[in-house]
Structures are given as C-alpha cells and as structure tokens.
Amino acid sequence: MALLQDFEAIVGTANALTGDDVARWSKDWSGKYSGEPGVVLRPASTQEVSQIMALANEQRQSITPVSGHTGLVGGTYAPGGVLLSLDRMNTIHDINTSARTAVVDAGVILSSLHDAAEAEDLIFPLTFGARGSAMIGGVMSTNAGGSNVLRYGNTRDLVLGLEAVLADGRIVDLMTALHKDNSGLNLRQLLIGSEGTLGVITKAVVKLAPKPKAYATAMVATPTLEDALTLLNRTQDATGGAVEAFEYMPRNYIDVYMDRFEGAREPFEGPQDINIMVEVATTTDTDVNETLLEIMSDMMESGMVLDAAVAQNESQRREMWERREAAAELAFWRQPIVDTDIAFPLDLVPEFFERVGVAMAALDPDHEPNFVAHLGDGNIHYSVYPSRDDQDLMDKIIEAVEDIVADLGGSFSAEHGVGLSKLNTMRRRKDPVALDMMRKIKGALDPNGILNPGKLIPD
Amino acid sequence: MALLQDFEAIVGTANALTGDDVARWSKDWSGKYSGEPGVVLRPASTQEVSQIMALANEQRQSITPVSGHTGLVGGTYAPGGVLLSLDRMNTIHDINTSARTAVVDAGVILSSLHDAAEAEDLIFPLTFGARGSAMIGGVMSTNAGGSNVLRYGNTRDLVLGLEAVLADGRIVDLMTALHKDNSGLNLRQLLIGSEGTLGVITKAVVKLAPKPKAYATAMVATPTLEDALTLLNRTQDATGGAVEAFEYMPRNYIDVYMDRFEGAREPFEGPQDINIMVEVATTTDTDVNETLLEIMSDMMESGMVLDAAVAQNESQRREMWERREAAAELAFWRQPIVDTDIAFPLDLVPEFFERVGVAMAALDPDHEPNFVAHLGDGNIHYSVYPSRDDQDLMDKIIEAVEDIVADLGGSFSAEHGVGLSKLNTMRRRKDPVALDMMRKIKGALDPNGILNPGKLIPD
Known part of the structure; x- marks a missing residue:
C-alpha cells in the first residue's frame, strides 16, 4: 500500500502500526464494536497530524481519530480503516x-x-x-x-x-x-x-x-426519588450551590455490585431501594459536614430520609466513590444489554422511572433493570438485561424508552455521545432541520467526507 | 414594490412599516451607524418569521433581524434595507x-x-x-x-x-x-x-x-491594579467564588461622570485613581458584609487598600451601580471617540494599561482616555478621545491597541459583538483558517447570503 509508505514517511515506521500491533485498538470500552483497524498512525505533533490529514484528503482516505479509546458508543470503530491516535501527544x-x-x-x-x-x-x-x-x-x-x-x-x-x-x-x-x-x-x-x-x-x-478545602460525602437512603430531590435542593440552598455530586444507585445496582466485586460492602446496615451518594465541597472554612448532617437529621425526623452515613475519613469517602464508579465496569459484564444514556429536566426524573417501569412490564416482564444515575443533573444510565437474546425485543425496548424521553422533553444522548450506537436514534428523533444543518456543516468543512465517516450525523 | 405587498400579506399592513414610521430604527446606541431602513417588518409569531424568510430567500431579499436595537457595533445597520423586528414577539x-x-x-x-x-x-x-x-x-x-x-x-x-x-x-x-x-x-x-x-x-x-439572600457592595480604592486583583482573589477565596461584579473606574471616568450627571457624587472623600466596585452575593445565611469588611480592613492595614466604603442600604448600593452603569450613556456623549471592547487573561490587565499608556503617549500625547472595565473577567472598554478629528490617527490608535491585544493573547471583541465596526479587525486579526471556516458555514446555511449580509464575517 503506497499510501501506508507515505504515512510512514510522516510519522516514522515505528509509529505506523499494522498487524498484531493494532490489537489493542480493536475495541472500545463497550466491547460492542469489535474489529481491528488496518493501520494505527501515532503522530508526535500537530504538524504531523496536519500532514496526515492533507495526504488523506488528497487520497480520499478516511481517518478516525482516537485517544484513550474509552468510548461507549463505537465512535472510534473503523475495522480495516486508519486510526489516528493522539496518544503520543501527551505534554x-x-x-x-x-x-x-x-x-x-x-x-x-x-x-x-x-x-x-x-x-x-x-x-x-x-x-x-x-x-x-x-x-x-x-x-x-x-x-x-x-x-x-x-x-x-x-x-x-x-x-x-x-x-x-x-x-x-x-x-x-x-x-x-x-x-x-x-x-x-x-x-x-x-x-x-x-x-x-x-x-x-x-x-x-x-x-x-x-481545590476544595474540605469535602462532605454521605450515603443517604430516601423513601422516594422526590425526597431525594428535596435533599438535593435543600443541600444546594444551604451551601450556596456547593453540591459536587448527587448520584443515585437503586437496589439492583447494589446487588450486582455486591455480587461482582470482592470486598464490596452494603452502603447501609439493611438493604435500601434508593441509595444516594451526595458530595459537597467547600473552598472556604465553612463546616460542610455539619451542614449536611443537619439537613439529613432534619429530614430523618420528618421521614424523608430513612438512613444516612457520612464518610468519617478519606478511605470511607473513597469506598463510596468506588461503589459508584464500578458502574463503568459493571454495565457491560453481562450480555445482551440494552444500554441508554438519557437526560431529563430534573423534576421529571421520577415520572420517567414510573413510566418506564410500566412500559417494561408490558414488553418484557422478566427483564432485569440495571442502572445508575447522575441524579443531580438528570442524567440516567438506564440499562436492562432483557429476558432473552432477541434483537426485535431489544429494538422495542429502545423505542419504548425513546418514546418516554421524547414525551418528557429529554435527551436520548446525554454524555456518552452518538458514535454508531445512537445513529438510528438520531435519524428517528432529532429535529430534521437540525439534522440537515449538521449535514450541511459537515459537507462544508469536510467535503470529501474523510473525517470519521458514518459517525454522529446520520446520512 | 410587489415584495412589500407580499410582506404585508404576511404581517399585516400595520406591521410593515415604511417612511416616517421607521425613524426609531434609524440608529443603534452607538449613534455611529445612522441611516433609515426601507421597511421594518414586525411579525407576531415564529410562523410569520418563517414565511418572511421563505419569501425573502426566494426573492434574494436581504433581511437584518433587530430586537431592542441597543447594539454598539452597527450589527443592525441596514439603510434602505429590510429590518425584521422581533419586538411584537414578547411573551x-x-x-x-x-x-x-x-x-x-x-x-x-x-x-x-x-x-x-x-x-x-x-x-x-x-x-x-x-x-x-x-x-x-x-x-x-x-x-x-x-x-x-x-x-x-x-x-x-x-x-x-x-x-x-x-x-x-x-x-x-x-x-x-x-x-x-x-x-x-x-x-x-x-x-x-x-x-x-x-x-x-x-x-x-x-x-x-x-435570588441571593443578601448582597455586600463596596467601593474600594487601591494603589495599583495588582492590589485590586489581590482584593478580587481574596474575596473569591473567602466567599467560595461569590463575587458577582468587580468593576474598575479610573479617575478620568469619575471626572466625566461628575461633570455630566446631575447629583453625581464622588465615591470617596478625596479623589482616587483606581476606583473598584465590588459586589458579593450569597444565597446562604453567611454574613458577606462581614467577610468583605474583614478583607478590606486587613488590606488597608498592609497598604493595599487606600479607602473603602460599604453600601449601608439598598439606596447606597443603587448609587454605586448607577455610577458604573452610566458608562453606557457616557461613552458616546462626545465625538470623535475611538472605542474598543477588549479582553485579556486577568493577570495581564495591568500590563495592557502600562503598554497602552506608552503607545498613546507616542501617538497622540494630548488624547483623553475614557474607559471602564469589567475587571473581574478581564474585559476592558478602553476608549479615547483623540486630540483631533483625524481618521488616520484614529486608525493608528486602533491598530496600536490591537497590536497589544494580539501580543498579550487577548480578544479584540469581548462582549459587544463584531457587527460592522470590527469587521476590519476580524479580517486583520482573526486566524485565517477560522475565518474560512466561518465563511464556509455561512455559505452552507445561507447560500444566498440574505441573512444580515456584510456583518460579523468579513468577505
């Protein structure tokens, strides 16, 4: 391949990988899009990236940029294609x-x-x-x-x-x-x-x-999601908006976590349905622990909090974070999974869960839900393991979730991106005029369509 | 004009203004771009705007949108042209x-x-x-x-x-x-x-x-701008980033203000060179007045604050704000003026003033500077009245300011926009590849070039 030689002349032969050397670029973190690229180019500078693109454009060679390769939507999937890895430009x-x-x-x-x-x-x-x-x-x-x-x-x-x-x-x-x-x-x-x-x-x-001077981090169990949102608002008001994280883990997430992670511990003595991790940080001398304790004990008295535990030291705080961050590994441990990355105006989150519960009971009564949510910004990673490996059923599940998302003015793509996995959803759900604008902008800036073709913007 | 009749059919004859009725749209707040539009269309709904644009596009008729008409850069200037006023869509x-x-x-x-x-x-x-x-x-x-x-x-x-x-x-x-x-x-x-x-x-x-529960607002005089920035940082740190406004008014601004506004009062007993208005707001029960007083008295002891006055009530607070907000009216009371709207990384603001002082002394020793600055975000409305009405001199002044802006990594257009008045600067100073991207996007989304032509993006 003459083109490969030209690429090698730009980045050096040691940085134009092929064959076995590209194995580690064969799939992203979702594991769903598996396939080896033909070549991985590893430029050392912006100038080299510029030369690669100029050559690729001249030769109509598609290029897919990649960096850490931790995406979840197939955005860097290019089997047999040319990946441009930024990993050597790391200063x-x-x-x-x-x-x-x-x-x-x-x-x-x-x-x-x-x-x-x-x-x-x-x-x-x-x-x-x-x-x-x-x-x-x-x-x-x-x-x-x-x-x-x-x-x-x-x-x-x-x-x-x-x-x-x-x-x-x-x-x-x-x-x-x-x-x-x-x-x-x-x-x-x-x-x-x-x-x-x-x-x-x-x-x-x-x-x-x-850098915050101090953190207050706690696990809180509430009877309802509405109570959890009350906790969020009260904490925001009392701290002047200093809540850094407000994460929701339902019972089934904790169960899977307990099952899969050695040394994992329950957040509370007894099992709870709604497990919230809240973290407040301050750059001033305010005692945020005290503030958080006051709010929680007040809400406990009125029955809006069932149980609560404040991290007493950094190691307890780390344990709380690890329980939540295990989600990245837990999401894809079992297949098939229908995973989503959706967002709502905060006040509509409880309604989403009500409606999706009804829809799922009708579609697949034996499904197992598995989700976590950045509740504080309305972003839910709602996933389910369907009861059977049936593409038609899985498509129906996705469409049912999308219907509710559209109805509630939510987003079908909150933070992971579109890549390949949400291309059909983009086609179905995004405003058609907006899609046309995107295509026109893409056409104007990349007339030969060589930059990561087939991603983000549906044809 | 047949087209006018078609526009009238969309918005109604009462809302397609011509002749004397368009007088109030003849200039924006800068007063520099004066000229009556030919027609002002006042649609009542998005649907009407849509019909106007479809017709205009078909007929290759340029359209310049306008709303409050308070711009300072000629962005709505369209003598003899068609203005599309959004003022009736006000729900x-x-x-x-x-x-x-x-x-x-x-x-x-x-x-x-x-x-x-x-x-x-x-x-x-x-x-x-x-x-x-x-x-x-x-x-x-x-x-x-x-x-x-x-x-x-x-x-x-x-x-x-x-x-x-x-x-x-x-x-x-x-x-x-x-x-x-x-x-x-x-x-x-x-x-x-x-x-x-x-x-x-x-x-x-x-x-x-x-809505903040309380404000603490003060006028502070400092010996240097560096001291003023120290005041900003200390206040941010002590309040967890609760500074809402941090405005700089030099001596000459205060002089002009005193001169032009009836009942205007000096911020301090004696005249000061560097007059800072600082406002902190809190949504919690923290006593921000106390915090601000502590910082100021501490800095006074070490000579970094020369004088300070905290607003004791809402009327004193309003007076402080009125002094600053008079700038909008004061800027253009006298012509000719060279006005700019520039921004810098915060730590480079003092260097800008040093260098521009030297440059101005060389170009036009008898100029009068007149400026205010949103010092807290590095945005300076640096204006000068040149000593004579000489376009060549004024061009040189602008270029001298631009040179320093470019040197310090600043922006030549911070918050007022580009419109017509900064079109030449865009052409000279903006990255040429960025300009080309803008032209391509404009061409892709408005291929007939009918939307506010000649503004923002230089040919």
Missing part, C-alpha cells in the same frame, strides 16, 4: 496558577491532568470512571460529562480554547484563554462534541478550579 | 420554579425577564446598562456579557435551548431544557453569537438562578 505545556488555566495536548490522560493540577492546589473538575485511560482529545470530542457536571459543567464549559486540524490538513488556532471572546462564530463549541467528524482536536486551554 | 411563556428555567420569546425585554424571575424569588443573572430596552433575541444573537459574567457566565452559558428560523424559512427546534445533551453538533452555540447571520432566533429556554 502538559503549562499550568497557570494565577489565571487558573492549563494548556494540554490531546493525548494527555485525564488523571495526569488531575495530578498536575492538584500539585498546584487546583483541580481540573471533570471526572468519571475511565479517567485513568481517557485522554483530553476524546473528552473534548465527545463533550464528556461525568459526576461533577452539576457543579462545574460539561467539558464544553471547561474549555477556553483549542487547536484542531481540519479535514484538509489546515490548522485552526483558537487557543485563547479568555472568559469573554465574541470574535465571530463559535467554532470552539462546534468542534467540541463533534466526535472527530469536523476536525482532529490537538490541543486545548482548559479551566482549573480552586 | 414570557413559562417560569419553571423547580427546574429554574424560563421560556421566553426573542422580543422579551431583558428587564421584563428580570422582573418575572424576581417575582418567583429567582433571578436571570445577565445584566447590563441597556437592560430596559435590550431584548432576549439581540442578547442571544450577540452573546451579550455585562457585569455578572464573572459569577454566572455570558449569555451562551445561560441558554439551554432555542428556536430559530433559517435563511430559507425552515424552523429549527432546539428547545430543550437539559443540562446534558450530546445529540449531534452544537447548533445552539453556533447560533448564539452569530449576530443574525445564520438564523433569526425566535425563542429560548434560559437558566434562572436562586
């Missing part, structure tokens, strides 16, 4: 402590950025289970969410500037570190979340936040 | 107190939304001097900023969903109220700040915030 160029910004390459691992920020008494607040492998490039391309969105926003709220390579190899420089910048169309927000279909993000300026 | 459809969102038409006046939110013990935090006339449509089209950006973000951070009419009359429905939604390219953020070049924004879902 943290600058941590500016007075402006509270960092300049990072696309291949920087999320947890490395966490560590570098903490060393300066700052945090990069975006976090989720895959942080030890996920890289900034993928985080930005998918507009990743996670557990702290409630307090700090999604990825797109944390990125001030970026650099990207376009389909034709040109480099666009949007590397500003500004909080106010109205100089034309917002290309930054267009590229963030575009899943590699409009450009290859190579570098970013991200916001850092002050 | 606040919904204030959802539990989800803390509002659904509003593009023609809702900003202060009306403030009032409606406050009636529910909530706030819509975006605010600036023109709030009594500015409308949501223009606020969104220009991604307006203002004095509370520090705490709550720009317009784009406060909009969850929107509806817009495209150049060909199709309506795109992005009216979600979600905090997590990764369903395709982010068209919402593309339309926000597009200054009417990609679509006519007709409706929005905006975020509301809890």
Whole structure:
C-alpha cells in the first residue's frame, strides 16, 4: 500500500502500526464494536497530524481519530480503516496558577491532568470512571460529562480554547484563554462534541478550579426519588450551590455490585431501594459536614430520609466513590444489554422511572433493570438485561424508552455521545432541520467526507 | 414594490412599516451607524418569521433581524434595507420554579425577564446598562456579557435551548431544557453569537438562578491594579467564588461622570485613581458584609487598600451601580471617540494599561482616555478621545491597541459583538483558517447570503 509508505514517511515506521500491533485498538470500552483497524498512525505533533490529514484528503482516505479509546458508543470503530491516535501527544505545556488555566495536548490522560493540577492546589473538575485511560482529545470530542457536571459543567464549559486540524490538513488556532471572546462564530463549541467528524482536536486551554478545602460525602437512603430531590435542593440552598455530586444507585445496582466485586460492602446496615451518594465541597472554612448532617437529621425526623452515613475519613469517602464508579465496569459484564444514556429536566426524573417501569412490564416482564444515575443533573444510565437474546425485543425496548424521553422533553444522548450506537436514534428523533444543518456543516468543512465517516450525523 | 405587498400579506399592513414610521430604527446606541431602513417588518409569531424568510430567500431579499436595537457595533445597520423586528414577539411563556428555567420569546425585554424571575424569588443573572430596552433575541444573537459574567457566565452559558428560523424559512427546534445533551453538533452555540447571520432566533429556554439572600457592595480604592486583583482573589477565596461584579473606574471616568450627571457624587472623600466596585452575593445565611469588611480592613492595614466604603442600604448600593452603569450613556456623549471592547487573561490587565499608556503617549500625547472595565473577567472598554478629528490617527490608535491585544493573547471583541465596526479587525486579526471556516458555514446555511449580509464575517 503506497499510501501506508507515505504515512510512514510522516510519522516514522515505528509509529505506523499494522498487524498484531493494532490489537489493542480493536475495541472500545463497550466491547460492542469489535474489529481491528488496518493501520494505527501515532503522530508526535500537530504538524504531523496536519500532514496526515492533507495526504488523506488528497487520497480520499478516511481517518478516525482516537485517544484513550474509552468510548461507549463505537465512535472510534473503523475495522480495516486508519486510526489516528493522539496518544503520543501527551505534554502538559503549562499550568497557570494565577489565571487558573492549563494548556494540554490531546493525548494527555485525564488523571495526569488531575495530578498536575492538584500539585498546584487546583483541580481540573471533570471526572468519571475511565479517567485513568481517557485522554483530553476524546473528552473534548465527545463533550464528556461525568459526576461533577452539576457543579462545574460539561467539558464544553471547561474549555477556553483549542487547536484542531481540519479535514484538509489546515490548522485552526483558537487557543485563547479568555472568559469573554465574541470574535465571530463559535467554532470552539462546534468542534467540541463533534466526535472527530469536523476536525482532529490537538490541543486545548482548559479551566482549573480552586481545590476544595474540605469535602462532605454521605450515603443517604430516601423513601422516594422526590425526597431525594428535596435533599438535593435543600443541600444546594444551604451551601450556596456547593453540591459536587448527587448520584443515585437503586437496589439492583447494589446487588450486582455486591455480587461482582470482592470486598464490596452494603452502603447501609439493611438493604435500601434508593441509595444516594451526595458530595459537597467547600473552598472556604465553612463546616460542610455539619451542614449536611443537619439537613439529613432534619429530614430523618420528618421521614424523608430513612438512613444516612457520612464518610468519617478519606478511605470511607473513597469506598463510596468506588461503589459508584464500578458502574463503568459493571454495565457491560453481562450480555445482551440494552444500554441508554438519557437526560431529563430534573423534576421529571421520577415520572420517567414510573413510566418506564410500566412500559417494561408490558414488553418484557422478566427483564432485569440495571442502572445508575447522575441524579443531580438528570442524567440516567438506564440499562436492562432483557429476558432473552432477541434483537426485535431489544429494538422495542429502545423505542419504548425513546418514546418516554421524547414525551418528557429529554435527551436520548446525554454524555456518552452518538458514535454508531445512537445513529438510528438520531435519524428517528432529532429535529430534521437540525439534522440537515449538521449535514450541511459537515459537507462544508469536510467535503470529501474523510473525517470519521458514518459517525454522529446520520446520512 | 410587489415584495412589500407580499410582506404585508404576511404581517399585516400595520406591521410593515415604511417612511416616517421607521425613524426609531434609524440608529443603534452607538449613534455611529445612522441611516433609515426601507421597511421594518414586525411579525407576531415564529410562523410569520418563517414565511418572511421563505419569501425573502426566494426573492434574494436581504433581511437584518433587530430586537431592542441597543447594539454598539452597527450589527443592525441596514439603510434602505429590510429590518425584521422581533419586538411584537414578547411573551414570557413559562417560569419553571423547580427546574429554574424560563421560556421566553426573542422580543422579551431583558428587564421584563428580570422582573418575572424576581417575582418567583429567582433571578436571570445577565445584566447590563441597556437592560430596559435590550431584548432576549439581540442578547442571544450577540452573546451579550455585562457585569455578572464573572459569577454566572455570558449569555451562551445561560441558554439551554432555542428556536430559530433559517435563511430559507425552515424552523429549527432546539428547545430543550437539559443540562446534558450530546445529540449531534452544537447548533445552539453556533447560533448564539452569530449576530443574525445564520438564523433569526425566535425563542429560548434560559437558566434562572436562586435570588441571593443578601448582597455586600463596596467601593474600594487601591494603589495599583495588582492590589485590586489581590482584593478580587481574596474575596473569591473567602466567599467560595461569590463575587458577582468587580468593576474598575479610573479617575478620568469619575471626572466625566461628575461633570455630566446631575447629583453625581464622588465615591470617596478625596479623589482616587483606581476606583473598584465590588459586589458579593450569597444565597446562604453567611454574613458577606462581614467577610468583605474583614478583607478590606486587613488590606488597608498592609497598604493595599487606600479607602473603602460599604453600601449601608439598598439606596447606597443603587448609587454605586448607577455610577458604573452610566458608562453606557457616557461613552458616546462626545465625538470623535475611538472605542474598543477588549479582553485579556486577568493577570495581564495591568500590563495592557502600562503598554497602552506608552503607545498613546507616542501617538497622540494630548488624547483623553475614557474607559471602564469589567475587571473581574478581564474585559476592558478602553476608549479615547483623540486630540483631533483625524481618521488616520484614529486608525493608528486602533491598530496600536490591537497590536497589544494580539501580543498579550487577548480578544479584540469581548462582549459587544463584531457587527460592522470590527469587521476590519476580524479580517486583520482573526486566524485565517477560522475565518474560512466561518465563511464556509455561512455559505452552507445561507447560500444566498440574505441573512444580515456584510456583518460579523468579513468577505
């Protein structure tokens, strides 16, 4: 393949992998899209990415960018194709402590950025289970969410500037570190979340936040989801919006967790149906533990809280987080699974669960639900194991969930992205004028359709 | 004009204004772009906007959307052309107190939304001097900023969903109220700040915030800008980031204010060079007044604060705000003026003032500076009255400021938008690849170039 030789001339033969060397790029974390790429290119610089894209564009060769490969929607699936891996571009160029910004390459691992920020008494607040492998490039391309969105926003709220390579190899420089910048169309927000279909993000300026002086973390059992939302609102009001995480784990999730993880412990003495993990953080001298205890004991008296346990030390806090973050591994341990990534206005979450329960009882009475939710921002990872391996049944389940989502003004794609797995849903559910706009923008910026074709935007 | 009759058939003859009736649309707040439009269309609904655009597109008739007409950059300037005014579409459809969102038409006046939110013990935090006339449509089209950006973000951070009419009359429905939604390219953020070049924004879902229980507002004089930034950081740290406004007024601004406003009062007993207005707000029971007083008295002891006055009541607080908000009226009282709207990373603001002082002394020793700054977010409205009415001199002044902006990684267009007045700067200073991307997107979404042509994106 003459093209391979040309790619090798750009990145060096050692960084144009084929054959056995590409095995580790054969599937993402969902495990659902399995297939080896033909070539994996590992450029060392934006200039090399630019040369790769210019050549690919000339030769009409499709390119699929990949960084940590921890996606769950098949966004980096390209069997036999060319993957462009950003993993060698992994320098943290600058941590500016007075402006509270960092300049990072696309291949920087999320947890490395966490560590570098903490060393300066700052945090990069975006976090989720895959942080030890996920890289900034993928985080930005998918507009990743996670557990702290409630307090700090999604990825797109944390990125001030970026650099990207376009389909034709040109480099666009949007590397500003500004909080106010109205100089034309917002290309930054267009590229963030575009899943590699409009450009290859190579570098970013991200916001850092002050490191909290103290955390208060607790497990709380409530009789109803409405009571849980009351707990959220009261805690937000009492702390001035300092709730960092508000996670919901139902009974069946805890059961699976207990079953699968050695040394796993129940959150409470007796089993509870609604298990909430709440975390509050403060950068001031306020005693957030005290505040949280007061709210919980008050709600316990009025019967709105059934049980509660505050983490007494960092190791108890870690245990609470591990129980929640096990979800990333637990979700796909058993197949077949119908997994979703949906979001609602907060006040409609209880109605979703009521309605989906009724719908599932009708469709497949013997299904087993398995879900967790970032309840604080209305994002539910609602999954079910259907009672039988039947594609028709699974399609019906997805459509039933989608119907309720549409009815309640929710999103069928909250934080994992669209990739391949939600392409049909995009086609069915997204506003058709919006879809047409996306196709026109894609056509204008990548006229040969070489950047991650077949993802995000349905034909 | 047959086309006029067709427009009349859509909006009614009473709402297709010509002749004397269009006088009030002849200039924006800058006063620099004066010229009567040929026709002003005042549709009553999204459907009517859609019909207008479909007809205009068919007839290749340019359309310039306008709402409150309080812009400062000529973004709605269309002498002899067709303005599409959203002012009749002014319904606040919904204030959802539990989800803390509002659904509003593009023609809702900003202060009306403030009032409606406050009636529910909530706030819509975006605010600036023109709030009594500015409308949501223009606020969104220009991604307006203002004095509370520090705490709550720009317009784009406060909009969850929107509806817009495209150049060909199709309506795109992005009216979600979600905090997590990764369903395709982010068209919402593309339309926000597009200054009417990609679509006519007709409706929005905006975020509301809890109404603060208490404010602490003070005027503070510091010896240097560095000391002022220390005051900002200490206040942010002590309050957990609760600073809502941090405004800088230099001596010459106060002088002009004293001169022009009847009953105006000096902020301090003696004249000070650096006058800072700081406002902290709390939704909890914390005594923010106490916190602010402690910091100021501490800094006074170490010589970093020269004088300070805390507002003792709402009327004193209003006086402080009026002094700052007079800037909108004061900026253009005298001509010629070279006005800018620039932003920097916070830590580089003092360096900008040093360098611009040197540059101005060389270019025009007898100029009079007149500026205010949203110091807390690095946004400076740096203006000067040149010593003579000389276009060549004024061009040189602008270029000198731009050079320093580019050198310090700043923005030449922070919050007012580009419109006509910064088109040349866009051409000179914006990354050329970014400009090309904007042109391609514009061409893809408005192939006939009928939406607000000649604005925002230079040819």
